[in-house]
Amino acid sequence: MHITTLDPGASALDYYGYELRRYREAAGLTQRQxxxxxxxxxxxxxxxxxxKKLPTLEFSRAVDAALDTGGLLTRLLDLVLRSQLPAWFQQVAELQARAVDICSFEAQMVPGLLQTQEYARAVLGTLDQSNLDDRTAVRMARQRIFEMENPPVFWAILSEAALYLEIGGRKTMKNQLARLLTYEDNPRINIQILPHSAGAHAGLTGSFDLYRFPGDPPIVYTEGYGSGHPTANPDTVKDCSLRYDHLQAAALSIRDSAALIRRVMEERYGEQRDADGDSVAEVELQQ
Incomplete structure (x- = not known):
């Protein structure tokens, strides 16, 4: 049988595959076994x-247990998945993992760190269906920063428009808003909604993130089409910090934001009923 020769230095994914094969062969097992x-x-x-294929967290943990690797493959997984991000975003993922505070303003949609798998898939699949499973898995893996021993404190301000922009369909949106509500009592993940009634606001120039670190200058991150722009320029950081303070002041409180999310979830994406109280979906099926 032809055995593909792996170069463990070619990429993080190649290194993962090399170590997997090395431990498997040391255990005297075939791939099938x-x-x-x-x-x-x-x-x-x-x-x-x-x-040729990305490993998952479940796979890595299963192999680590079966081959007694000491958790090596699970530890490698973050590096593997981060290496699959677009080159321009890899630095940003590292910044998010190092930050002690992340302040995010999103003008149109739910930020990636809070997206459900279905919502993320719908966002990533717009105009590009290639490698969609892997790209979605990589995005979801970024959320594991909240599982670290010392996770960052995340402040997210979402425009109310993000609740109404129907990405992925009604079911996907309902599940996405339900996900946001699961953080309601989590002091490390704080979600506020900037209501339509706020009118002109400090975020009209677009979405941005502000990362703060222990011992290092804060960094502002903005994004364009296929490119990201992190900067530690003091004037830019000062301006965006002031903008974020004003956005927080204009946004609803965390409790009122949750109430609005819940109302939109139920009224816009909940089960629709006709004048007699019957489910519209059931009536359509009967017809």
């Missing part, structure tokens, strides 16, 4: 070993 142990196909293991 390891697959039986961890409930994956031998073909899947082969694709991951040859850097």
């Amino acid at each position: 390891l697959g039986v142990v961890i409930n994956y196909t031998g073909s899947m293991i082969g694709q991951i070993e040859t850097a």
Whole structure:
């Protein structure tokens, strides 16, 4: 059988595959035999070993336990997934992982760190369906910064428009808004809605993030089409910090924001009923 030669220095994904194969062979197992142990196909293991498919967290944990790696593959996974991000965004992902505070203003949609898988898939799949499963998995993996021993404090201000922009359909939106409500009592993830009634506001120039670090200058991040723009310019940081303070002052409180999210979720994306109180979906099925 032809065995693909791996160069562990070629990429983080190649290194992961190299280590997977090394531990498997040291255990005296074929790909099929390891697959039986961890409930994956031998073909899947082969694709991951040859850097043709991205591993998942569940896969990594299963292999670590089966091959007694000391958690190596699970630790490598963050590096692997981060390496799959667009080159221009990799630095930003590292900044998010190092930050102690993240302040985000989003003018149109839910920020990536709070997206459900279905919502993220709908966003990423707009005009580009290539490698959509992998790209969605990579985006979702970024949310693991909230599982770190010392996760950042995240402040997110969303324009009310983000609640109404129907991305992925009504069910996806309902689940996305429900996800936002799960953070209502989490002091490290704080969500505020900037209502339409705020009128002209400090965020009219567009979305932006502000990252703060222990011992390092804060960084402002803005994004364009296919490019990101992080900067530590003191004047820019000062301006965006002031803008964020004004946005927070204009936004609803965390409690009132949750109430608005809940109302939109129920009224706009909940089960629709006709004048007699019957489910519209059920009536359409009967017809």
